[in-house]
Amino acid sequence: MTVGIGVTGATGRMGQEVIAAVADHDDCEVAFAVNREPDGEAVDGVEIEPAAEFDSLVVERDPTVVIDFTGPESALGYAEACVDADVAFVTGTTGFDDDQLESLEAAADEIPLLHAPNFARGVQALVNVVGEAVRNLPGYDVELVETHHNGKRDAPSGTANRLLDEIEANGEFTERTHGREGDQPREGPEIGVHALRAGDVTGEHEILLAGNHEEVRLTHRAEDRGVFAAGAVDAAVWIAGQKAGRYDFTDVIGQ
Numbered sequence: 438m439t440v441g442i443g444v445t446g447a448t449g450r451m452g453q454e455v456i457a458a459v460a461d462h463d464d465c466e467v468a469f470a471v472n473r474e475p476d477g478e479a480v481d482g483v484e485i486e487p488a489a490e491f492d493s494l495v496v497e498r499d500p501t502v503v504i505d506f507t508g509p510e511s512a513l514g515y516a517e518a519c520v521d522a523d524v525a526f527v528t529g530t531t532g533f534d535d536d537q538l539e540s541l542e543a544a545a546d547e548i549p550l551l552h553a554p555n556f557a558r559g560v561q562a563l564v565n566v567v568g569e570a571v572r573n574l575p576g577y578d579v580e581l582v583e584t585h586h587n588g589k590r591d592a593p594s595g596t597a598n599r600l601l602d603e604i605e606a607n608g609e610f611t612e613r614t615h616g617r618e619g620d621q622p623r624e625g626p627e628i629g630v631h632a633l634r635a636g637d638v639t640g641e642h643e644i645l646l647a648g649n650h651e652e653v654r655l656t657h658r659a660e661d662r663g664v665f666a667a668g669a670v671d672a673a674v675w676i677a678g679q680k681a682g683r684y685d686f687t688d689v690i691g692q
């Protein structure tokens with residue numbers, strides 16, 4: 438069965454990668470691709486249609502799944518339209534606030550929905566090991582540094598927030614300190630969080646654990662955005678056969 442995919446944010450950094458990743462996948466095809474004010478553009482030979490027509494396209498072209506990498510407000514709007522059309526929704530968009538996340542997750546009562554802040558398999562491995570490292574090194578200081586391109590809007594990154602949840606899970610760390618300035622020595626239960634924005638860095642996350650005259654650094658570096666797009670397309674193919682519910686990238690890759 439060929440999985441028809443609707444792509445949002447199609448001329449964005451990730452949207453273009455998703456169109457390329459769908460073309461590379463034997464079991465998928467682009468059902469439609471939208472962006473705000475497309476102006477007759479095409480990406481890899483796929484015509485880009487106006488985002489204002491999403492609600493009708495998602496009914497008329499009848500995709501199995503929509504893949505979204507846009508922004509929190511638009512992602513929520515697209516998810517709601519997918520609920521109305523009974524189409525599965527995979528989103529890698531980050532930067533949702535708590536209310537927005539709650540609304541997004543409500544859509545999972547009606548359709549299969551997968552939200553992942555990072556579709557790189559290596560990041561999921563990092564999420565798995567970071568909690569173990571913190572548990573193995575009680576009393577060590579923990580700091581997180583993430584680096585992204587200068588066009589990224591949200592900070593810290595969605596991946597950083599996911600890693601921080603994992604670091605905090607055993608209760609030793611209870612506060613996040615976002616950068617430091619002036620007379621601000623480190624306090625016991627804090628995790629320092631530092632977001633760097635420069636050039637076209639694809640995405641790097643490093644957790645530093647230091648104490649006992651030693652340090653451990655756990656680092657993931659994405660070398661190409663195609664890795665995120667390929668993961669999202671794998672997620673779309675996987676979710677095509679699922680019933681309504683909230684899914685995670687771990688469900689797709691079995692970690």
Ligand SMILES: NC(=O)C1=CN([C@@H]2O[C@H](COP(=O)(O)OP(=O)(O)OC[C@H]3O[C@@H](n4cnc5c(N)ncnc54)[C@H](OP(=O)(O)O)[C@@H]3O)[C@@H](O)[C@H]2O)C=CC1
Binds near residue numbers: 532665
């Ligand atoms: N989960 C993962 O693995 C990854 C997640 N991301 C996340 O994906 C998202 C997009 O990243 P990226 O592609 O770099 O961003 P870009 O800014 O390059 O692209 C965003 C796209 O979404 C469109 N868009 C933004 N807001 C709206 C809106 N309100 N209505 C309709 N369209 C909208 C933009 O349209 P326009 O051109 O008109 O502005 C643009 O085409 C971010 O949240 C980012 O953090 C990124 C990489 C990997």
Ligand SMILES: O=C(O)C1=N[C@H](C(=O)O)C[C@H](O)C1
Binds near residue numbers: 554593597
């Ligand atoms: O905006 C990006 O580029 C990325 N965003 C995601 C995030 O916020 O974690 C994933 C990846 O790091 C790239």
